[in-house]
Amino acid sequence: MATATAPTxxxxxxxxxxxxxxxxxxxxxxxxxxxxxxxxLVLFTLAITVPAIMGITLSFTDSVGFxxxxxxxxxxxxxxxxxxxxxxxxxxxxxxxxxTVLVVNVVAFLLAVLLTSKIRGKVVLxxxxxxxxxxxxxxxxxxxxxxxxxxxxxLGAWIGIEPLASSLLANPDLAWLTIVFxxxxxxxxxxxxxxxAGILSIPGEVYEAAAMDGAxxxxxxxxxxxxxxxxxxxxxxxxxxxxxxxxxxxIVGLTNxxxxxxxxxxxxxxxxxxxxxxxxxxxxxxxxxxxxxxVLAVLQLRTTRGKAAF
Amino acid sequence: xxxxxxxxxxxxxxxIRRRRPFAGKGTEEHPNRPGTITLxxxxxxxxxxxxxxxxxxxxxxxxxxxxxxxxxxxxxxxEGFVEAWRLTNFPRGFAISVFVTVIxxxxxxxxxxxxxxxxxxxxxHRFFRGAFYYLxxxxxxxxxxxxxxxxxxxxMVGLANPLGVAxxxxxxxxxFSVLLFTAFIRGLPEELEESARLEGATTWTVFxxxxxxxxxxxxxxxxxxxxxxxxNDFMMPxxxxxxxxxxxxxxxxxxxxxxxxxxxxxxxxxxxxxxxPAIIVYLFTQRWVMSGVTQGAIK
Numbered sequence: 001m002a003t004a005t006a007p008t009x010x011x012x013x014x015x016x017x018x019x020x021x022x023x024x025x026x027x028x029x030x031x032x033x034x035x036x037x038x039x040x041l042v043l044f045t046l047a048i049t050v051p052a053i054m055g056i057t058l059s060f061t062d063s064v065g066f067x068x069x070x071x072x073x074x075x076x077x078x079x080x081x082x083x084x085x086x087x088x089x090x091x092x093x094x095x096x097x098x099x100t101v102l103v104v105n106v107v108a109f110l111l112a113v114l115l116t117s118k119i120r121g122k123v124v125l126x127x128x129x130x131x132x133x134x135x136x137x138x139x140x141x142x143x144x145x146x147x148x149x150x151x152x153x154x155l156g157a158w159i160g161i162e163p164l165a166s167s168l169l170a171n172p173d174l175a176w177l178t179i180v181f182x183x184x185x186x187x188x189x190x191x192x193x194x195x196x197a198g199i200l201s202i203p204g205e206v207y208e209a210a211a212m213d214g215a216x217x218x219x220x221x222x223x224x225x226x227x228x229x230x231x232x233x234x235x236x237x238x239x240x241x242x243x244x245x246x247x248x249x250x251i252v253g254l255t256n257x258x259x260x261x262x263x264x265x266x267x268x269x270x271x272x273x274x275x276x277x278x279x280x281x282x283x284x285x286x287x288x289x290x291x292x293x294x295v296l297a298v299l300q301l302r303t304t305r306g307k308a309a310f
Numbered sequence: 311x312x313x314x315x316x317x318x319x320x321x322x323x324x325x326i327r328r329r330r331p332f333a334g335k336g337t338e339e340h341p342n343r344p345g346t347i348t349l350x351x352x353x354x355x356x357x358x359x360x361x362x363x364x365x366x367x368x369x370x371x372x373x374x375x376x377x378x379x380x381x382x383x384x385x386x387x388x389e390g391f392v393e394a395w396r397l398t399n400f401p402r403g404f405a406i407s408v409f410v411t412v413i414x415x416x417x418x419x420x421x422x423x424x425x426x427x428x429x430x431x432x433x434x435h436r437f438f439r440g441a442f443y444y445l446x447x448x449x450x451x452x453x454x455x456x457x458x459x460x461x462x463x464x465x466m467v468g469l470a471n472p473l474g475v476a477x478x479x480x481x482x483x484x485x486f487s488v489l490l491f492t493a494f495i496r497g498l499p500e501e502l503e504e505s506a507r508l509e510g511a512t513t514w515t516v517f518x519x520x521x522x523x524x525x526x527x528x529x530x531x532x533x534x535x536x537x538x539x540x541x542n543d544f545m546m547p548x549x550x551x552x553x554x555x556x557x558x559x560x561x562x563x564x565x566x567x568x569x570x571x572x573x574x575x576x577x578x579x580x581x582x583x584x585x586x587p588a589i590i591v592y593l594f595t596q597r598w599v600m601s602g603v604t605q606g607a608i609k
Contacts, residue, residue, distance in 0.1 A: 029432050032513035036424035037441055040484060043421070047481040048448050051459030058459075065462065111352065119346040127596050128353045131360075134592040134599070136542035136560045139581050142567070143359045146574070151362075151379045185355070190603045197604040246452045249544045267454035271549065274458065283458060290455040297450035 052290075058283045065279035076284035085261065086285060089269040092176065092262070097244035100180045104187045105236055109229075111188070112195030113221060126196070133189035141253025144182045145169060148254070172262040175255050179263055182250050187243070191236045198232035199225060231303075238300045242293065363585075366578035367391065374575035390575035391583070398562045398580055399555075406472050407541060407558040413476035414540035415533050418483045422532060423525060425484075426491030427517055431500075442492065449485040453545060461549055470552040478550065479540045486606055487532040493605070494528040495521065531602035534595050541588050559584040 059076055063069035080086050115126055132140070149167045156164025168174050202225065210220050226233075248267040251257065257264035266289055273282025366374055367390050368383040374390070394400065425445065432438040464474040503516050511519070522529075544560040551557055563584060566577035592599060 029435055029438075030513045032517075033428040033432055033438070036517075037428040037438065040421045040425040040445065040488075041441055043477070044445060044448070044481055044484060047460070047478060048451065048456065051456045051463055052451065054463070055456065055459040065458075111349070114342075114345045114349050117342045117345045119342050119349060121346065125346075125349050125353065126600075127593075128356055129349075130596065130600060131356055131589070131592065133603075134538055134542075134588045135585050136544065136588065138544035138560050139542075139563055139585050140359060142563060142577070143363050143581060146577075147359060147362060147379065150377065154377070185359075193600055193603040242450075246454060248454065252544070267452075267545075270454045271457060274461070274549075279458065286455045286458065290451065293450050293452055293455070 055283045056287050056290075058280050059287045060284075061280045063280040063283075064277050065274070069280065072280075076281045077288070079281065080284055080288065085264075086269060088261065089264050089266050092264065093245055093247065093266045096176055096179060096183075096247065096263075096265070097241050100183050100187065100244045101237055101240040103180060103184045104191050104240055105233065107184065108188045108191035108236070109195050109233070111192050112199055113225065115192070116196055116199045129192055130189040132186050135186070137186055137249035138253045140186065141182055141250045144178065144185075145254045148178050169255055170259055172259045175259060175263050178254050179247070179251055182254060183244060183247060186250070187240060191240060194232055194236055195229060198229035202228045234303050235300075238296060238303065242296045242300070245289075245292070245296075363578050363582050366574055367582045368579075369575045371573055371575050374573070374578075387575070388579075390573075390579035393573065393576040394580035394583065397576060398559075398565060400580075400583060402555070403557065403559045403562045404583075406556055407560075410472045410476045410479065410547070410558055411537055411540040413473070414479040414483065415536045417476065417480040418487050418536040419529050419533050421480060422484055422487035422491050423522060423529065424517075426488045427495055427521055429488070430492050430495035431503075433496075442488070445488050446485050448482065449489075453482065457545075457549055464550050465552065470550060472547070472551060472556055472558070475543075475547045475550050475558070476540070478546055479536070479543065483532075483536045483539060486535065490528055490532055490602070490605055491525065494525060498524055527598070530595070531598045531605070534591070534598050535602050537591060538588060538599075 058069070060071055060073060061069040062072045062075075111129060115122065115129065119125065148169050153165055153167055156162075156166075163171065163174060168178050206224055206228070207220060210224055215223065246267055247265045248271075251263055251265055251268065255263045257268050266285070270282050270286050270289065273279045273285075276282075362379050365381070365383055366379065368386050368388070370383075370385065370387040370389060373381075373383065373387075425441070429438045429442045460478060461470070464470045464478075469477065498521065502520055506516050506520055507513075542560060543558070547558045548561045551561075563577075563580060566573075566580065
C-alpha cells in the first residue's frame with residue numbers, strides 16, 4: 001500500500017504545480033500510470049524520433065555516414081530533382097503502387113462479394129484466401145521467381161504467346177508485372193477482410209427490397225453494394241497505396257531492381273546510401289519520401305473523419 | 311430515403327449477420343453454386359506456389375532439375391531437407407528467428423498494454439492524450455525513411471544484432487497495438503475497476519488482476535500480428551544485423567539465389583521450413599488474424 005500511495009502524492013503535487021490541468025479529480029494521475037507509459041515513450045523516442053530527426057538534419061549536410069561533414073543547405077534536394085536514378089525510382093514506385101492497388105482492390109472486392117454470398121464451405125474458403133497474408137514476402141517471391149523463370153515460359157511456349165515464352169523477369173519492359181502479381185497475391189487478403197466487414201455491415205433488408213423491385217444481382221452489386229461500401233474502398237485504396245510505396249522484400253526476391261534498374265523502388269535507392277558514399281543525399285531522398293507518407297496519412301485521417309486508422 | 315428507414319427499423323440485424331459466416335452452415339437455403347465453383351478455381355492461385363514448394367521440396371536433386379515443377383515427387387525424398395538443414399544451419403537460424411519473434415511478441419503486448427491502459431484511463435490528461443498521438447505517428451513513418459539512421463544508431467550502441475532487430479520490431483508494432491488496445495479498454499466498464507480500488511486495490515493490482523485478463527482477446531490479436539511481422543520480416547534484420555551468422559530464417563534464404571542455385575529441391579525444402587511455422591500458427595489463430603485486420607482499419 002505504501003508504495004502505491006507515495007507516487008500518487010508525487011503525481012498530485014506535480015499536477016498542482018502545473019495549473020494547466022484544471023479539471024478536478026482527473027488531474028490526479030496515479031504514479032503507476034506514469035510508470036506504465038514512460039518506458040514506451042522513452043524507447044519510442046530513442047528508436048523512432050531520434051533517427052527521424054537525425055536523418056532530416058543530415059539531409060542538409062554532405063555527410064558520407066561517418067566523420068566530418070558540413071552544411072550544404074538544400075543542395076541535396078535540388079540535386080535529387082534532376083537525378084535520373086531517383087526520378088525513375090519514384091516513377092516506377094508510384095506507378096507500380098497505383099497499378100497494384102487497383103488490381104488488389106478489384107480482385108478483393110469481387111472475392112468479398114462471393115465470399116459473403118450463399119456459398120458452401122464459406123469458413124474454409126475464407127481461410128484459404130487469407131493465407132497469403134501470413135507468408136514471408138521474400139520467401140514467396142523466391143518461389144514465384146522460380147515459377148516465372150521456369151514454368152511460365154513453358155506455358156507461354158506451349159500456348160504460343162511470344163512475350164511469355166522467355167522469362168518475364170529478364171524482360172525490362174514486363175518485369176514489373178511479376179512484382180505487381182506477387183505483391184497483389186500477398187496484399188489481397190487484408191483488403192478482402194476489410195471488404196467482407198463492409199459488406200456484412202449492409203443490412204440484408206436493403207437487398208431484399210431491391211430483389212423485390214426486380215433488380216438483377218449485377219445491378220444490386222453496382223447500385224447497392226458498391227455505394228454502401230464506398231468508405232471501405234477509400235480506406236483500402238489509401239492504406240494499400242501507402243503500403244505498396246514501401247515495396248522492398250518482394251522486389252529483392254523477384255528482380256532485385258533489374259533488369260538494369262527498371263524495377264528499382266524508392267526504398268532500394270534509399271538503402272543504396274549505405275554504400276555509395278551519398279549518405280546525406282539518400283537522407284534527402286528519405287525525407288521527401290517521408291513527406292509523401294505524411295500527405296497520405298493526412299488524407300487517410302481526413303477520410304476516416306479523424307478517427308485513428310492504420 | 312428507403313435505405314435510411316430500412317436500416318433504422320432493423321437494429322438487431324447487423325450483429326446476427328456478422329456472426330453467421332463464422333458459424334459456417336445455416337445460410338445454405340439457396341446455395342450459390344457458380345459462386346462456390348468460381349472461388350474454388352480462384353483458390354488455385356493461392357495454392358499453386360505452395361503446392362510447387364511442397365512437391366519440389368520432396369524431390370531428389372535429379373528430379374528437381376527436370377523442368378517439370380508440378381509433377382509429384384517420385385521417389386519421395388527428404389534429401390533436400392537434410393541438405394537445407396545443414397547448408398543454412400537451420401537450428402541456429404530457427405533459434406535466432408524464435409529469439410527475435412518471442413521478444414517482439416512479449417515486448418509488444420506488455421509495452422502496448424501498459425501504455426494503452428495508462429492512456430485510456432487518463433484521457434482527460436493532456437500529456438497522456440498527447441502521448442497517444444505521438445505513438446500513433448509512427449504508423450505513418452515507413453521503415454525505409456528511418457533505416458539509414460537506425461542502422462547507424464544500433465551500430466553505435468552495440469545493438470546491430472537480433473536484440474536490436476527485436477527492439478525495432480516492437481517499436482514499429484507499438485502504434486498499431488496501442489491503437490487496438492486503447493479502443494478496447496475504452497469499451498470496458500470502469501465500474502469494476504473502481505469498486506476494486508475502493509476495496510484498497512492498487513492501480514497495478516487492478517491492471518494485473520482485472521484489466522489485463524479482460525484484454526485477452528485483444529492481446530491475442532496484437533500478439534499474432536507482432537508474430538507475423540517479426541517472423542516474416544526481411545528488410546530490418548538484413549539491414550540491422552551486422553553478423554551474417556546471426557541472421558533470421560527469411561534472410562538466410564538468400565544463399566540459394568547465389569550459390570547452390572541448381573539444387574532446387576534443397577532451396578524449396580529450406581523455404582518450406584522457413585514458412586511453415588507462420589502457416590501453422592495461422593491455422594490455429596485465423597479468427598484473431600481476421601478480426602485484427604478489420605479492427606485496425608475501421609476503428
